[in-house]
Amino acid sequence: MSIVKVGLIGIGIMGKVYAHQLDKAQVNGAMLTAVCGREKQSEWVKDNLSANVKFYTDEDTFFNDSELDAVIIATPHFSHPDLAIKAFAKGIHVLLEKPAGVFTKNVLEMNEAAVASGKTFAMMYNQRTNPMFQKLRSLIQSGELGEIKRTNWISTDNYRSQSYYDSSSWRATWSGEGGGVLLNQAPHQLDLMQWTTGMELKNVHAFCHSGKYHNIEVEDDVTAYFQYENGATGVFISSTGEAPGTNRFEVVGDRGKLVIENNKLTFFRLTQSEREFNATYKGGFGEPEAWKIDIPVKGEYLNHIGIIQNWIDAILKDTPLLSPGDEGLKVVEMVNAIYLSSWLKQTVEIPVDPDEYLKLLHEKMDS
Incomplete structure (x- = not known):
């Protein structure tokens, strides 16, 4: 693999930032190919992202049909572990927006799913790049x-x-x-x-x-x-x-x-x-x-893009993760x-x- 096909689920404030960074090729080795959000966000996707970026409103269709290698999850807190578990089940690498979840019970389940999948799992603790x-x-x-x-x-x-x-x-x-x-x-x-x-x-x-x-x-x-x-x-x-x-x-x-x-x-x-x-x-x-x-x-303080780049490098080059996903549990x-x-x-x-x-x-x- 020379290019990681990345999807994004959640088009809120930070989701839009990540979408722009990926779509404008600011992350080496990554290409944004699909995003998933609410129907009302389709116009934003059409006006702001490349035409080849597919838009989905259903998360299951997004995971099943978009042929992703990796996904950034930037949805509301409660959904983080469940979406990550779905991604791991499909053999997809995951970068998760903070926090890892709301309660430890399903965060522990998510960490177990990550280990079982063997996929690269990172947390968006961007201040670790400071x-x-x-x-x-x-x-x-x-x-x-x-x-x-x-x-x-x-x-x-x-x-x-x-x-x-x-x-x-x-x-x-x-x-x-x-x-x-x-x-x-x-x-x-x-x-x-x-x-x-x-x-x-x-x-x-x-x-x-x-x-x-x-x-x-x-x-x-x-x-x-x-x-x-x-x-x-x-x-x-x-x-x-x-x-x-x-x-x-x-x-x-x-x-x-x-x-x-x-x-x-x-x-x-x-x-x-x-x-x-x-x-x-x-x-x-x-x-x-x-x-x-x-x-x-x-x-240089690389902020969010530093974590994304480190995650992509870990997928492509086995670079050690600066912010491993399982540490979100702490x-x-x-x-x-x-x-x-x-x-x-x-x-x-x-x-x-x-x-x-x-x-x-x-x-x-x-x-």
Whole structure:
């Protein structure tokens, strides 16, 4: 195979972006051959895409008749796992828009189907292509920061007005989206918290406030407290009701602190281990010397197209995936645990019981 015939299902905001990128040959080795959407979107396809791109309104016909090698799924959240499973059953490679799903039960089923199919499966975690987060990950994974003690991410720069939520009846509903800020705005940050640190979460105690700043039924303000397997702790704060918002990620280790804020990566590097200083220092008041270092970050932020290109290269050249599909489960596990902790008003172990979570989610959807 020298060219991957790619289909796209879901012609929303991001679906249109992906369709343009593929149709304009911005992804090497890929050709857009088919799209699937609602009938009312046929005019957009006719006016904006090449004449050879086939348009379908029925997903089964799309999968059965379009002769695809690969598909990008950019539909509403609930449908992600089911559509991916259909694609794998047809021997089609899959790139899935975030989140991987709404609840872990069918995300686990999707991951099993991916393994059984042997096809290339990737997640659209486009911020993994950001050189700043790649540098952060490299510094942590190399041991430069030492043993991690704490993570702290304040992510409140995703302001949304009431008119945004009023623009569609399915927005900000349990039955339409399966959640609020955690499933819509926060998945990238939740993914990066785990991807950059490489640490496994043990449990979470969280507080989700539904309709705190908007007339909606799902959460628009969240504070979650994490405990990691190594004993480190973390705090994650997210909201769509603060202006101006903050986007600050701190990772504190035995050898200092790394901070990403305002598109800068800063390393407050200790000249000796804090644990070593604590055990040997005899002067009472005092602390280890720290150097403030502005870390140079080189490279281009390839964003969404970088993930698509990496996925195509994995299909054609067996290039390692930057964002493997099965890792989408981690964010859904975190989101489900945060919701469950808030609903039950208690600390919840990770992973959560898939059946218990699904039962309580259905109660939310039916209320």
